[in-house]
Amino acid sequence: MSDFVHERHKDPTRLIRPRELIVACVPMRSNVNISQIARTASACAVEKMIICGNASLISKIARDATSHLCVSTHRSLSPVLKKLKQEGYRIVGIEQASHSQNIHHFSFARRTVLVIGNERLGISDDILGQLDDVIEIPVWGMPHSYNAASAANMALYEYCRQFPEG
Numbered sequence: 001m002s003d004f005v006h007e008r009h010k011d012p013t014r015l016i017r018p019r020e021l022i023v024a025c026v027p028m029r030s031n032v033n034i035s036q037i038a039r040t041a042s043a044c045a046v047e048k049m050i051i052c053g054n055a056s057l058i059s060k061i062a063r064d065a066t067s068h069l070c071v072s073t074h075r076s077l078s079p080v081l082k083k084l085k086q087e088g089y090r091i092v093g094i095e096q097a098s099h100s101q102n103i104h105h106f107s108f109a110r111r112t113v114l115v116i117g118n119e120r121l122g123i124s125d126d127i128l129g130q131l132d133d134v135i136e137i138p139v140w141g142m143p144h145s146y147n148a149a150s151a152a153n154m155a156l157y158e159y160c161r162q163f164p165e166g
Contacts, residue, residue, distance in 0.1 A: 015166035020111040027053030035061035036149035093131045100136035
C-alpha cells in the first residue's frame, strides 16, 4: 500500500513578488508551440508574453493562460526588444550560437526577456544582435536540438528555479 494520495489542482505556490520575466516569441510556424509556451508561462506566473506575426493561442492547449497571461501581438519583435532593454530588461535568447552559455551555468537577471526562436530558423541575425546573452540547452541525443516549446519550457523552469519566490 502506498503512502501517496492524489492532490490534483492544488493552489498555486504563492510568490512574494511578481515575476519580472517576459516571454517573447519571434514569428513561429505553429500555434501549437505558441500555445504550449503560453501554458507553461502562465503556470510559472509569468504575466506578459509577446508574440509576433499571425500567431494566436489555441485555448484548448493554452488552457488557463488565455485568462491569466497578458499576450500582446506585434508585427516585429525588434522595436519591442529595444524598448524593453531601455526599461532595464536583460534580453536572453535560447539558441545554438557562438559564445552561447550552457543553461546549467547561467544566472538569469530578475528582469529578463526570454526570446524564443522559430522552430526551423531559430533566432534571426537582427534579433540575435540585440541579445545580451544567449543560452543553450545541452542535447545528448538526436535530433540536434529541442522543439521550440520544449526548450522554452525548460528555460522557464530554470528561471523559476533561480527565483522561486518571484
